[in-house]
Amino acid sequence: MVGPVTLRGGLVVPDDELVWRFSRSSGPGGQSVNTADSRAELSWDVAATTVLAPEQRELVVRRLGGRLVRGVLTIAASEHRSQLRNRQAAVDRLVATLDDALAPSPPPRRAARPSRASRVRRADTERRRRAVKEMRRRPSAS
Structure with a gap:
């Protein structure tokens, strides 16, 4: 058995909240691929768990x-x-997914204003473009 799952912040998901299913896996395996149930599927009921506080549960449900x-x-x-290695890979993925979902949000991005030099460069470029396009125009009849 893999045992309970420990998340960031010391949260521990007990083994009885995890539901395992095994099935035949595609891919390499030779003769044993049709007989061994090596694919591991791990399910965890986020809505009914007793591990998360209500605000943590809401955050996980919103992010996932x-x-x-x-x-x-x-x-x-x-x-x-190997089924055992697939079980461990599923647990590792669950831990990474939940750690990402429970991680604090990054600080909001502050919008930067263009510098004076970049505004001057942009104005010069626009002025040159206008002059080039004006030279390509047909001369007016007046």
């Missing part, structure tokens, strides 16, 4: 909304030939 199906986060791993 597109990945949740009825409040359940599902992560699959099938890149290894």
